Amino acid sequence: GCGLPDNCTNRDAAPASWRRDLIAKKKERKLAHANHAQRPLLIGICTGFIAQRGRYKPGAVTDMSPAGCPHVNGFKVDNWKQNLRVIYQCFVWTRKRKAKSCICHMCGAHLNRLHSCLSCVFFACFAKKHIHEHAKSKRHNLAIDLLYGGIYCFMCQDYIYDKDMEQIAKEEQRKAWKMQGMTRTHTQRHTHHVKAKYSTWEPTKRELELLRHNPKRRRITSNCTIGLRGLINLGNTCFMNCIVQALTHTPLLRDFFLSDRHKCEMQSNSCLVCEMSQLFQEFYSGHRSPHIPFRLLHLVWTHARHLAGYEQQDAHEFLIAALDVLHRHCKDDNGKKANNPNHCNCIIDQIFTGGLQSDVTCQVCHGVSTTIDPFWDISLDLPGSSTPFWPLSPGGDGSALNGESHATGATTLTDCLRRFTRPEHLGSSAKIKCSGCHSYQESTKQLTMKKLPIVACFHVKRFEHSAKLRRKITTYVSFPLELDMTPFMASSKESRMNGQYQQAVDPFNNDNKYSLFAVVNHQGTLESGHYTTFIRQHKDQWFKCDDAIITKASIQDVLDSEGYLLFYHKQFLEYE
């Protein structure tokens, strides 16, 4: 966020310096030809009106807390809170609705929207107006709906929402869910403890304010092109443009920035996360003219010196550098809360960080030394590189799972992954000190996935920079639209070691399934080349982003491309 909105009514009362800043910002905007993005546009959430509780007065900015009605005051005496809690606990938020006692005292029915009088022990149905009769004759104005917990006021003739009573209702409901969650294990495959039941999103006071100040709404249809925008090449900057396209189409990252979740605590103007946020605003603004990312480029040069200059850089290097800077700038937000500097919970880590397990097995005592390292990407060797590559027979496990084409004997992504996770014998010249044997022994090393990231990025090592050679390997690698990482998990390897060689595919286990959503390609040679990106929109539409030019692409175009950086997104997300 940066400053108050333009139509803020407190402008005149604000200090002079604030006004100076606002004028300076306006000038800057004019110079940059930027569009009038005063406040973030909250897109897609509103599809009509906002369901509000309490009385709504259009126009005036009202306090949105539930107002209740004046008739509750008669009820709110003595020990009313505790009494109300008991009613919620025993009669409303209970699964074992007491069949015998929860019936209408007048007609014996226990459906028909049973209500309980709040002033005395009396249950009666609503549909047949039995509770109304009771209310009238006894002058007990309030009743509670035993099914949904709503409080009805007979004087107001409607359900009322009193802040205090709503709070009690919510608290008791949460308690009840917790208790019920503990016993609900037999119906689920995994014994998940249901900690908190899902509750629908409701806007906060601040969000309501923002929505009112910004009445413009945008409807997302299945064929709209919002989110697609070209990027001007500022001189060999396609290495940056291609990564920006991939990042702006990473669903979780997009959601994070469009819901304005970054609260900047950096003093200077050089926060890369703020710039990313601004970038998302540009991409989803609906403007079709290409965007000029000069500010982004400048910030990248500032924070990643090794990428500065007008030469062509490596897109993969840019990706890692960008993630690193974003992670560092994000960390400033929660750095204060994080006790362990390695255990950052910023959005970059949440989305991109996985855990790579390395097992070193001593050949003599068979002791295993395990380490787990975080990773943002997996770099895969190719056949034809100077490092030896043993192509595995087609149709082996993994490839069949991922449906890759072995028709032409092409190398597949799965082949590369299998090679990456195969046990490697470290030769006699690379002995490791074994803590079991207390001496240097030969060993084997194996890499497997311990923790999968939400977004997995595979880097196909096409650029060879060895002492003698500098070249690009153009071997085609076939990659799938959907990828199952199960065969490469640390847990799979363990079960394989226990003698279960044929890993039975569990059709209900969706944890390791990924979908392709972006592909970065490099055309040309090591000396002069060009980067482009295919990105996925609306589930099955693909577009090619070539700097300022965006064109529609077919799935076959994407799958036939060479593939340099492959971005996969987890299909199923779980709550922690």
Add this chain to the structure above:
Amino acid sequence: MSNEGRMRATVNQKLTEMGERERLKELLRAKLTECGWKDQMKAHCKEVIKDKGLEHVTVEDLVAEITPIGRALVPDSVKKELFHRIKAFLAQHA
């Protein structure tokens, strides 16, 4: 209470006691969401609120307007499935 009313009450009581009512409710909830009924009802509610005005509409208005629509829009397949489950349950536990 009529005979039918009494039978209904007995069946309901049995279902509730054995927890089957809750299970059927969950099943029904899932089915109605899957087939889009819930979304249809939501849309109807919004229509009613727009018609009556947000400031004046009461819960009763909504209930009165959408209950007949809701009942009419439940797909036959859902009704059949629920019916068979109740029948099977009673056969097993009567």
